[in-house]
Each structure stands twice: as C-alpha cells, then as structure tokens.
Amino acid sequence: MTAVREAPTQAEPTPPARTGQLAAxxxxxxxAPLLPALIFTIVVTQLPFVATLVISxxxxxxxxxxxxxxxxxxxxxxxxxxxxxxxxIGVTALLTATVVxxxxxxxxxxxxxxxRKFAGRGVVRTMLIAPFLVVPVAAALLWKHALYNPEYxxxxxxxxxxxxDDAPQPEWISGMPLLAVEASLVWQWTPFMxxxxxxxxxxxxxxxxxxxxxxGATAWQVFRYLTLPHLRQYLELGxxxxxxxxxxxxDAVFTITSGGLGTANLPYTIYQTFYQAHDxxxxxxxxxVVVVGSIVIATFALRVVxxxxxxxxxA
Amino acid sequence: xxxxxxxxxxxxxLLFFAPVAWMVLTSLHSESDAATNPPSLAAPIxxxxxAEFFDSDPWPPLINSLSASIGSTVLVLLLAIPAAYALSxxxxxKWSDVLFxxxxxxxxxxxxxxLPIYLVAQYTGMLDNISFLVVLYxxxxxxxxxxxxxxxxxxxPGEILEAAALDGAGLVTTLRRVVAPVAMPGIAATSxxxxxxxxxxxxxARVLTGVVAGTxxxxxTGFVTSQGLFLAKVCAAAVVVSLPVLVAGFAAQDKxxxxxxxxxxx
Numbered sequence: 001m002t003a004v005r006e007a008p009t010q011a012e013p014t015p016p017a018r019t020g021q022l023a024a025x026x027x028x029x030x031x032a033p034l035l036p037a038l039i040f041t042i043v044v045t046q047l048p049f050v051a052t053l054v055i056s057x058x059x060x061x062x063x064x065x066x067x068x069x070x071x072x073x074x075x076x077x078x079x080x081x082x083x084x085x086x087x088x089i090g091v092t093a094l095l096t097a098t099v100v101x102x103x104x105x106x107x108x109x110x111x112x113x114x115x116r117k118f119a120g121r122g123v124v125r126t127m128l129i130a131p132f133l134v135v136p137v138a139a140a141l142l143w144k145h146a147l148y149n150p151e152y153x154x155x156x157x158x159x160x161x162x163x164x165d166d167a168p169q170p171e172w173i174s175g176m177p178l179l180a181v182e183a184s185l186v187w188q189w190t191p192f193m194x195x196x197x198x199x200x201x202x203x204x205x206x207x208x209x210x211x212x213x214x215x216g217a218t219a220w221q222v223f224r225y226l227t228l229p230h231l232r233q234y235l236e237l238g239x240x241x242x243x244x245x246x247x248x249x250x251d252a253v254f255t256i257t258s259g260g261l262g263t264a265n266l267p268y269t270i271y272q273t274f275y276q277a278h279d280x281x282x283x284x285x286x287x288x289v290v291v292v293g294s295i296v297i298a299t300f301a302l303r304v305v306x307x308x309x310x311x312x313x314x315a
Numbered sequence: 316x317x318x319x320x321x322x323x324x325x326x327x328x329l330l331f332f333a334p335v336a337w338m339v340l341t342s343l344h345s346e347s348d349a350a351t352n353p354p355s356l357a358a359p360i361x362x363x364x365x366a367e368f369f370d371s372d373p374w375p376p377l378i379n380s381l382s383a384s385i386g387s388t389v390l391v392l393l394l395a396i397p398a399a400y401a402l403s404x405x406x407x408x409k410w411s412d413v414l415f416x417x418x419x420x421x422x423x424x425x426x427x428x429x430l431p432i433y434l435v436a437q438y439t440g441m442l443d444n445i446s447f448l449v450v451l452y453x454x455x456x457x458x459x460x461x462x463x464x465x466x467x468x469x470x471x472p473g474e475i476l477e478a479a480a481l482d483g484a485g486l487v488t489t490l491r492r493v494v495a496p497v498a499m500p501g502i503a504a505t506s507x508x509x510x511x512x513x514x515x516x517x518x519x520a521r522v523l524t525g526v527v528a529g530t531x532x533x534x535x536t537g538f539v540t541s542q543g544l545f546l547a548k549v550c551a552a553a554v555v556v557s558l559p560v561l562v563a564g565f566a567a568q569d570k571x572x573x574x575x576x577x578x579x580x581x
Contacts, residue, residue, distance in 0.1 A: 027407075027408075030401060030405055030406075030407050031401065031407050032401075033397030033398060033400050033401040034397070034398045034401035034402065034407055034413065036394050036397070036398070037394040037395060037397070037398035037417075037457060037461060038398070038413070038416075040394055040453070040454065040457065041416075041417060041420055041454060041457055041458070044450060044451070044453075044454035045420040045423070045428065045454050046420070047431075048428030048429075048431040048432050048435075049423060049427060049428050051428075051430075051431035051434075052427055052428055052430060052431055055430065055431065109327075110324075110327055113320060113323055113324040113327060114324060116317070116320060116321075118317070118318075118320070118321030118324060118325075119321065120325065121324070123328070124324050124325055124327075124328035125328075126565065126568075127328040127329065127331060127332035128327070128328050128331050128332070129564065129565075129568065129571070130331070130332055130335045130561070131331055131332075131334070131335065132564070133511075133557070133560050133561045133564035133565070134335060134338075134553070134557045134560070134561070135514065135515050135531075135532060135535075135553070135556050135557045135560055136515050136517065136532075137515075137517050137532040137535050137536055137556075138338075138532075138535060138552075138553035138554075138556050138557045139553075141535060141536075141538075141539065141549055141553055142334060142337075142338050142549075142550070142553055143334070145539070145545075145546055145549055146334075146337060146338060146341055146546060146549075146550060147334060147337070149546075151350070151352060152349070152350040152351060152352050152354075152546065154333075154334075154337050154354060156352060157351075157352050157353045157354040158353075158354075160352055160353040161353050161354075169352075187331065187334065190331070191331070192575060195571060195572040195575065196572055196575070196576055196580055198572075199572045199576075199580045200580070234580065237576060237580065241575070241576060241577075244421070244422050247424065248424045248425065248426065250426070250517060250518045251517045251518075251532075254517070254521075254536070255536060266424075266426070267424065267426040267518070270426050270427075270429070271426065271429070271518065271522070274429070274430050274433075275522065280430055283430055284430055287424075287426060287427035287428070287429070287430065288427065290424050290426060290427050291423055291424065291427045294422055294423060294424050295422075295423075297422070298419060298422035298423075302415060302418065302419065302422075306411075306415065
C-alpha cells in the first residue's frame, strides 16, 4: 500500500530551476543561525591544531631562530626517547586513572547515601558540592599550604591532636608527591561524580525496585541487579567526562609540586618545553601525542554521549 | 540502620567540607595563630588578612577576570543561542553530526594548540590583552553552551510551535512568546557555567598575559612569598577569588549536573 501511494511523489517531474533555488535559499536560511558559531569554532579550535601538526614536523627553537627547517619525525623520536616526556606520558595515565576511578567510587558511595531521605539532606548536599566550586588554583594552594605543610598544616595538626606531641609528622608533598596531587584532585572531582550519579539514581524507575522488594530481594540484590545496570551509562559518562578534564589538568601539578618530584604530566611538560626551553618543534610533537591519546578516550566518550542522545530522541 | 546511614552521610559531608571551612577559618585568624601545630581553632577572629589582601591592589586582576569571564559569556550566548536554535527547533540537515563536531573540539586538550595560539598573539600584538583571552574562553565554552542550550530548547513542545505557526505568529512573536519562557532558565544556567569555567582558567591566562591583563588565578599563583608567614593571607585571597564561583555554582546548583554533562543528564 505504502509503495503505491509513494509512487506518484517519486514520479513527479523534477522541479524547475526556480523552485530549486528557493529550496536552496530555504536551506541556507535554516543554516544561517548556525554558521557564526561553526565558523568561529573551526577557526579558533581547529586551525591551531593544524598549525601544531605542521610545527611538530619542524626544527624550530626560538632561541636559535635561524636554524628553522623541516625535521621529519625527529621531534617525535625525541618525544618518545626523552626520559622526561616518557615519564610525563606515564604520569598522565596514572594520574588520570587514579583520580577518575577513586572519585567515581567515592562519588557512587556518596550518591547512594544522598539518595535516601534523612534530616538535613540539602545541607549535606551543599557541603559536598563546595569542593568543586573552589577555584582550582585556590584549591591547590589550600592543599599545599594549609593542609600539607609539615609544620603547621591541618593534616599534621590533626595527627598531633590525636596522638599528642610524639605524633608522626610526615612530609606529605616530598614524601608522596603524586599521591598529594591526586588527593587534592580527588577531593575536587568526587562532587562532580556524585552529582552525575545522583541524577542517575533519581531517574531510576521506582516501580521495578518496589516490585523486587515485594518479591523479597535483599538490598544488595536490588543494588547489584537493578541499580548498578541502570547506573552503568552514568558511570561511563562520569568516567569519560572526568578523564577529559583530568587528563588536561595543569593547575594542581603547577601549584602543588611545580612538576617536580616525578609529578610532571603532559600538559605541564608541554608548557615547560615551550615556555622555558623554547623548543617549539618538540613541544608541538608532544602536543600531537596528547591529542592522539585524547582522541582514543574521546571516541569512547562520544559513543556514550550519543547513546544517551538517542535515548532522549526515542523518548 | 537508617539513622546510621544518615549519620554516615553527615560525616562524609563534613569531611569533604572541612578543607573549605578550614580555609575560611584560617583566613580569619592572625598569621601567627594560623601557623600553629596543633591548630588553634578558637583563636580570635580578625579581618587583617582581608585588609592586607585588598591593600595589595588585587583590583586589576579581579577586574580582568571579571571582564574576561563576562565578555566571553556574552559572546558565547550570542553565538550559541542561534546555533542551538538551528540544532533543535528548526533543525538543519545532519544536525547530530554538527553537535558531535562541537563536542569533539571540547575533547582536544587545549595545551596542544597553545603554541600556535601564542605565536598568533605575539605576531598580532595581542599578548597581554584581555580581548584575546575573551576569544579563547569563548571557544573553550562554546561547545558546552551549544549542547546545553540545545538540550533546553529541545524541551520547547513541538505542538505549541505548530499551533503558533498556524495562528500566523511571526518568528519574533514565536521566539518571544513560546521559546523564550522555556529557554530563559536554560540561558541563566548556561551563563553561570560558562562564567565559572572562564573565571577558573589558568593555563591560557598564565601563558598569554602579563602585568596588564593578568587574571585572578594568575595573581593567586604569584601571591605566595617565601618571606615570613603568609598562610592567612593566602587563604583570604583564595576565599575572595573563589567567592564568585561559589555564588554562581550554588545559584546554578539544580542545573549544574546538566551543564557539566553537556546536557546529557537531566
């Protein structure tokens, strides 16, 4: 039936040129509001990457501007053989994975606690969001000086409170530099994870949970077989968005350790290569490496977001 | 059991809030009371650190941050609202590809484009200039704003739009009477989130600005001196610089998740 009905439309003579022009004009009228944003984004975000790609193939040190030329893949060879940059790649992976996973687990715990009614829930929620709303540099300074300082920081102060004058007084930053950076980032990112997971918990269909409870399911069974599968995409979303932001982290590394003591991640190292060593070619090659790494993460991230988008369109 | 879980939630909340509370408390103590071990919780309250902070002429960086954040937020809205309209209400063909293009730009680390951006700024004489930061912050926040505004505009009911068209309502009337009421809270939330991200930004500001256009985060990083006690002053500075973000964040609390997840989570 449908085929028969559709047939005449398809058999219609091709529209005369004027209608074609009108249709094209209508299409451009639709596109017009989009174009400024699109062109702006391409110019400001895409062209620099093309330039980075080109510079990464060049021999270019700003202290020696005369010696500028094509270098082939030399800069990439340097990136992968330079012990600093190699360690930066490892640090970036470790830092990102640790911060994202720990804050995801803590965020899940907090979201589950906040998903039930108790006196003062709004106040607790507000207190939990606060760390995320401290300016990142301010948070890093706070951790470095007010919490970690071995002489008068709060952490060692609490140890003195608990164990008296003989309390251990560890040097937090020089003793465990990477952990110190990670802890401050976990503190800032846990609220982010909690908010996303809480939204996930609150969108969970209540009738299924009630039905399961009536059928005698234990709290653990409800969590394992109903809540967790429902939360899966929110967990993925939190992990991926968190990775995108944490992989780029500069503020905490710059402020707490100044990239010293084996905490220099790629953003910090690139900043340093070009800001202090003036080696433009090598900084760009390192930049391209970061981009390739991010594209791997981003491909997964885009897939998760697009599945959420499809659900919304279907709904 | 229920009571226990409530207590656990309170304990977790207090633990996470403790560093913030400590920052505020330390900023209200004198330098010598701030640097004791064990900590002196009950030391007398003083506003000396705030007075000293404001005496150190923090206004240029604070005003720079304010202009960069507000300037870029306005520019973002001007670009993002029409774009979101073309991606939700009057959809262009392949609208989802366009959306994902915007999102993908957010996933490329800014540090990778830093050098060419620096060279362009140097070449055009835009180093240490707030307008250049405004452009960069706009590009940083535009994808977020497009996604967010799209997710808000998608909530405008299609039937009402059709009814308005049937009643002969023009574009302006439709926008004002039908779209704007739904979009307004979304625009407010989007602006607050863009404001927060611009206000927080350090890397671009650190590399591209100097004495003239330095922003508040850059000023903060230079605030620590190795001379004498400075903890209370640093805390006071951190409180002042964080205050706009805390206010904006709590104001946008309900829409914060939606914004941070680019509209994917309601």
